[in-house]
Structure formats: structure tokens, C-alpha cells
Amino acid sequence: MDDLGSSTMFISTTLGTLALLLASCHGAHKPEAACNSSTARLVLSSEKNRSGDWVARVRLIHDDVNSPSSDKWRVDVVHTVVQCPGNEQLVLMEANVTIPHAALHQPKGLPPPKTTPVPRTRHGNMTSTVAPPEGYIRVPSLHSSYKYYDDWLVWQHARNACEQEGAHLAVPDTEEEYNVLTKLSSKHPWVGIYYSKGKGQYMTVLGQPLSSLPYVRWAKGEPDKSGDCIFYHVLSKTLYDEPCGFVEVYVCEIAS
Incomplete structure (x- = not known):
């Protein structure tokens, strides 16, 4: 299997029922190699901001804050509301979690350099x-x-x-x-x-x-x-x- 460095989470809620499917590939599997594990909690919510728009929000909480990839994950969320007969609603939320390949192999203690250009302003x-x-x-x-x-x-x-x-x-x-x-x-x-x-x-x-x-x-x-x-x-x-x-x-x- 290729080293993809990505995870996908699909979350659907219907009338209070929550189903979660997680598929993950962080590199080619080697049966003899020891594995390290950590836990991440994905929290999805929907709220209305002061400008009047409904937005879906996501929080990804890691239990291993020292992991070199802990600040590298990207989460894309798709929030869909389907109006069904009888005033029932179907709420679908899909979250795609991507971990850059470089973050998976970055040595500990060597964070990437952060540079911020000086803004040009009038x-x-x-x-x-x-x-x-x-x-x-x-x-x-x-x-x-x-x-x-x-x-x-x-x-x-x-x-x-x-x-x-x-x-x-x-x-x-x-x-x-x-x-x-x-x-x-x-x-x-x-x-x-x-x-x-x-x-x-x-x-x-x-x-x-x-x-x-x-x-x-x-x-x-x-x-x-x-x-x-x-x-x-x-x-x-x-x-x-x-x-x-x-x-x-x-x-x-x-x-x-």
C-alpha cells in the first residue's frame, strides 16, 4: 500500500443517531515493526454567527501534544441538511482529515521554520x-x-x-x-x-x-x-x- 498520510472520517446523524466510520493509512504496514498509537477526538458542531450565517465547525483534539504532526492536520468539513417529508430533517456531516506526508516523518524537536512577511500598507x-x-x-x-x-x-x-x-x-x-x-x-x-x-x-x-x-x-x-x-x-x-x-x-x- 502506498504511503498516503491521510485519514477520512464520515459522520452522519439522523434523529439523534450517530454513526462513525474511520479509515486511515499512515504508511506501508510492516508486521514486524512496533507501532505507536495516539488518540484524536473529532468534535463537529453547527451554530449561527452574528452575521446570520449557519456554519459547521470542527475541533480536532490530540492526546499527544508532543507529536511532530499534532499541529499539521487539516480537516475539511461538509455539512448538509436535507428536509424530509413530515418536517423531519436529515443532517449529514462529512469530515476529511489529511496529514501531510512531511509531518509524518518530521523528527521531533525540529519544528518547521515560521516566517511572516511584513505587510505592505498605505x-x-x-x-x-x-x-x-x-x-x-x-x-x-x-x-x-x-x-x-x-x-x-x-x-x-x-x-x-x-x-x-x-x-x-x-x-x-x-x-x-x-x-x-x-x-x-x-x-x-x-x-x-x-x-x-x-x-x-x-x-x-x-x-x-x-x-x-x-x-x-x-x-x-x-x-x-x-x-x-x-x-x-x-x-x-x-x-x-x-x-x-x-x-x-x-x-x-x-x-x-
Whole structure:
């Protein structure tokens, strides 16, 4: 058998009944070789976030936190709700767990190097003449380019994703920029604003106090302290706070 380095979990729930099938292949089997075992618990749930979208969430909990592959697993979840006759619903959740081949053979004590490119930004009077990465839409009047991602991530993961390509979560600070986010986004995206408990105030991902921005438009009654991270509501063109562990789409910004 080939060394695939992947696992697949299929979970279906019908009227409270749970069935689980796990098929796994982590390398060619050798009868004489000793095996190490560890346990991972997969938790799937569905919830409605503050922007009004139902999302499926997954948590993969390892019992071996020192495993070299413990932070390398990727889990893709498909959540399907089928309306049946008689007001009954069939809920199907499929989770595909993938472990990269390199993670399975990485020596302990040698974590992969982590590098985070410095974001290019027009904020703070910094601009760039470098062409933006592929897929970004340039807005000359704002001296920035933007890219909408239809990936549901928690706020910190969305921030990391932007920074990995030299950008940052969008920081809208003009009415024109709010309008750009509305045109780009089909859902309500995370933006680069959060509450810093250490500083006791709202900050941007660029290290600016939110109060220093020339234009900020909160929704009525916001922020209401329901969470420390901020998303942009594309219909009302206003900002809302919500827990950073919720998942939303996001928009990256880069100077151009």
C-alpha cells in the first residue's frame, strides 16, 4: 500500500443517531515493526454567527501534544441538511482529515521554520509601487488593492492568511473604502480591528488605535462587548464585534 498520510472520517446523524466510520493509512504496514498509537477526538458542531450565517465547525483534539504532526492536520468539513417529508430533517456531516506526508516523518524537536512577511500598507503614509499579488483588485484612489476570500476562518487565522502573502486584514478608514468592501464581499468579512485587553482599547492590525482613524462607522449599539474581533456588515456598511472564535470570510488589503 502506498504511503498516503491521510485519514477520512464520515459522520452522519439522523434523529439523534450517530454513526462513525474511520479509515486511515499512515504508511506501508510492516508486521514486524512496533507501532505507536495516539488518540484524536473529532468534535463537529453547527451554530449561527452574528452575521446570520449557519456554519459547521470542527475541533480536532490530540492526546499527544508532543507529536511532530499534532499541529499539521487539516480537516475539511461538509455539512448538509436535507428536509424530509413530515418536517423531519436529515443532517449529514462529512469530515476529511489529511496529514501531510512531511509531518509524518518530521523528527521531533525540529519544528518547521515560521516566517511572516511584513505587510505592505498605505496606512501611516506608507505606500508601495510593487504590483499586488494575483487576484487582488486595485483601487488607485485608495492606493491599495483588495482580495475577498470566501473561506470561513476564525479571526486570527484570517489575519495570518493575509500576512502570509504580505498583506493584512483590511482596515477601512474612509467611506469609499467601506463601499469597496461592500462591492467585493458576498458575506460579512472580518476586518483588521480588534479589542486589545493589554492596551484597553480597540486597535488595528497595523498597531494603530482605532480612535486615530479618520472614519469609523459602528452599527447602532456597537460595540456591545459580545466579542473582541470586528466584522464588516456589507448591507448596513457598519462594524460589529463578535467572539474571535467565530468564523467569517475575510478581505485582505495590500498597498499598491
